[in-house]
Amino acid sequence: MSATSDIATDAIAREAAGLVAHYGFSETTTVKLLSESENKIFLVNDPERPEKHVMRVNSGRLSYHTPRQIESELKWLIALRHDTDIAVPEVLHARDGSLVQTIGAPDMDKPRHVAVYSFLSGAEPPEDQLATGFERLGEISAHMHLHARDWTPPAGFERPGWTPEAILEDQLQWGAWQDGVGIGGETLKLLSRLEDVVRKRTDELATGRDEFGLIHADLRLANLLVDPERTAIIDFDDCGFGWYLFDLASALSFLEERPDALELVACWLRGYRKVADVPIDIEAEIPTLIMLRRLQLIGWVGYQQQHLDFARQIGPGFTADSCRLATDYLARFA
Incomplete structure (x- = not known):
């Protein structure tokens, strides 16, 4: 500092x-x-x-x-x-x-x-219990989404929209992905192509009451506090309106390249289905929502180079990993 x-x-x-x-x-x-x-x-x-x-x-x-x-x-x-x-x-x-x-x-x-x-006591689930933590995250997310669907916000209620336009055009000032670490040349071309595909595919997603509403928008394991008596959720600073399954994409933040990433997604969905139905059309686009979130994080990591040691430590590697994820995604969805 x-x-x-x-x-x-x-x-x-x-x-x-x-x-x-x-x-x-x-x-x-x-x-x-x-x-x-x-x-x-x-x-x-x-x-x-x-x-x-x-x-x-x-x-x-x-x-x-x-x-x-x-x-x-x-x-x-x-x-x-x-x-x-x-x-x-x-x-x-x-x-x-x-x-x-x-x-x-x-x-x-x-x-x-x-x-x-x-102040709530507790700790983030340990590395060897991520699957259990993700299942619990999915279950809690479903309860929050059901509440959001039925709750009538008070007059004057205002929260951001986590839409592709808001994220990809940096309307919320997280940082533009184009200003991420090491963005240029072939990396810029690849991620620009990724953005185009993400925009096209999300344009076709439903935004009805069953698919889109008030979400936490940063429900990562770091915001899950576990102790012997209960599991608590913290840090609602980013809550806003988006696809409910964007909470799954957020849960996977900084974990997308783990070998067990698909298993973690399955655990989250298993927990969610204990409480609520998963919109089938949106479920098919979970990889797209994950890549939308990844582009958002590239911008955040880029901005935070001047402010946070964590961002400086992961910067170049995070962009390189993002390119590998983008290549795999485009091979399937472009």
Whole structure:
């Protein structure tokens, strides 16, 4: 992390800590950085409360990092917690009843929006239990999708659309895949051909109530917390409207080249079918949705080269692996 990044993180941490009284935490509350990816997550520990909390500070760069869209995300999270047995964090209201706060300071690059949740214990499923984890992911995804179909969002509800146009034209500001690591020459030609085929095939997919609706959009194993008592889902920051099976494509993020990738897909579908039917026409295009997601990730990895060690570590290899996946896909579907 650069010195500039350290200064920015310190400023954000300072301003975030200034919100503790707004949520009714005591003066002895500590706020410490817990993790960092697109957003910064802080652990909030109040000695006068039995439970811990987390404070999420959005990066502010994505098109849906607005107070209205974040509040809409939180309202779906509240509804899931109230209406279903899915284990999700409890959203905290501030003393004034608000769900989203905004912080800013001269030494911050931009204002940031903040939400506070209950802290959930648990760990990502271990490497040797991915099949079991994927089956559980599919089951939970089906429950969420059934809720989304029946739930009436409140007035003013606004979340992004995870459509091919939004992803491939970088309307949500994840990063254009053309700006990914090492994109040029034959790689650019190959991935451009991939984009053309993905666009054509997704143009023919149904977008009715049974196929398309409110989804998590980032339901990877990293966002699944397992402990002996329950399996919880976190990180609804990307939730929006898309094909329900795009949640399967998202689940496979960074795992697409594993030798057991097809088995993981089958496990996810097996879990899903325990709860709900899988749209047959969309199921046939799961490989297309996986490649749509992969193009999205190429852009994200490219943008994050300046910000995250993880992205720098996988950058060149991720593009090379994507080309192999694209070649295999085009041999089947072009």
